[in-house]
Amino acid sequence: MKTVFQLVGFSLCIFMNLSIQAYADTSITVQVDRGKDVGQNFGSLFEVETQDGKHVIGAGFSGLYNTYHRNDRHTVHFYVRPTQESRSLRADTLPRPGYLAGTYLFNFDGNVYATEPDVKVWDNAAQIWKPTEKSTRVDTRLGTDLMSFDSGRVLLNDTVILDAPKVGGYAGFYYAQGHLFFYHIVKVDDGGYKKYTKDEEGFSKLYACPWTIGDGPIDLAEAKVMTVPVVGEFPYAYGQLGNQVLSCTNIGGGYVFRNGQWRTVIDGDLKTS
Numbered sequence: 001m002k003t004v005f006q007l008v009g010f011s012l013c014i015f016m017n018l019s020i021q022a023y024a025d026t027s028i029t030v031q032v033d034r035g036k037d038v039g040q041n042f043g044s045l046f047e048v049e050t051q052d053g054k055h056v057i058g059a060g061f062s063g064l065y066n067t068y069h070r071n072d073r074h075t076v077h078f079y080v081r082p083t084q085e086s087r088s089l090r091a092d093t094l095p096r097p098g099y100l101a102g103t104y105l106f107n108f109d110g111n112v113y114a115t116e117p118d119v120k121v122w123d124n125a126a127q128i129w130k131p132t133e134k135s136t137r138v139d140t141r142l143g144t145d146l147m148s149f150d151s152g153r154v155l156l157n158d159t160v161i162l163d164a165p166k167v168g169g170y171a172g173f174y175y176a177q178g179h180l181f182f183y184h185i186v187k188v189d190d191g192g193y194k195k196y197t198k199d200e201e202g203f204s205k206l207y208a209c210p211w212t213i214g215d216g217p218i219d220l221a222e223a224k225v226m227t228v229p230v231v232g233e234f235p236y237a238y239g240q241l242g243n244q245v246l247s248c249t250n251i252g253g254g255y256v257f258r259n260g261q262w263r264t265v266i267d268g269d270l271k272t273s
Contacts, residue, residue, distance in 0.1 A: 037143040038178040038212050041240040056081050064239030069106035074141045097129040108139060140175055145213055149173040154180065154218065162218040172235035176245045180209045180218060183234050193232045193270055202231040206247060208257050226262040228253055233268050
């Protein structure tokens with residue numbers, strides 16, 4: 001999967017102490033061969049430093065997500081940081097998409113969406129949130145294919161490749177480095193959080209299922225599974241660092257998948273938010 005990114009018209013002299021020869025507009029072209037898309041973190045495209053080592057311009061891809069909806073992992077992110085200390089900033093408040101305080105924002109295919117709980121899309125020309133037919137399911141681009149997570153199921157281009165479990169539910173899906181990650185949560189009795197004792201009394205199990213495009217349905221028998229310490233524990237965030245995938249949970253648990261094995265960085269704690 002080869003992609004060419006070109007940035008034209010950066011007046012770099014505005015942001016950096018450059019010589020007079022650099023005062024002309026500068027074009028930056030980056031050609032990247034990202035290889036087969038197996039959910040890897042595409043990382044940075046480039047960073048520009050001043051002589052004192054300050055990063056002032058950069059571009060790259062997001063390699064993590066927080067809690068629920070995630071940004072389109074094929075979207076290129078840019079930043080420009082002036083080096084002058086004296087500059088004025090003004091923040092303008094946009095209209096709220098709805099009445100809920102817990103609104104989730106995410107971008108996909110060039111649009112910005114909000115869930116409130118209905119999905120709305122931002123109309124930049126009109127400066128308003130508008131209704132949209134996009135569903136609340138979580139979508140992830142894999143090359144030219146679309147992986148979706150909906151009601152405990154996993155779909156590839158609207159074909160189910162993993163059905164919801166007969167007992168409990170699957171939650172917190174994340175595809176990275178050729179594996180599908182998720183939690184299988186089963187609660188019994190009052191359904192509250194409690195320390196894990198045995199499966200019959202409820203559990204939260206963390207799965208890493210090997211799978212790539214063309215493999216067909218996901219085979220749970222191939223998964224690496226770890227039972228986490230607290231029943232009901234679920235992920236607040238996922239991310240990648242090198243060849244590691246990290247899952248961080250709602251009660252402070254940190255679990256790393258590397259070289260086909262799970263490792264606990266820190267156990268979840270019922271007293272930790």
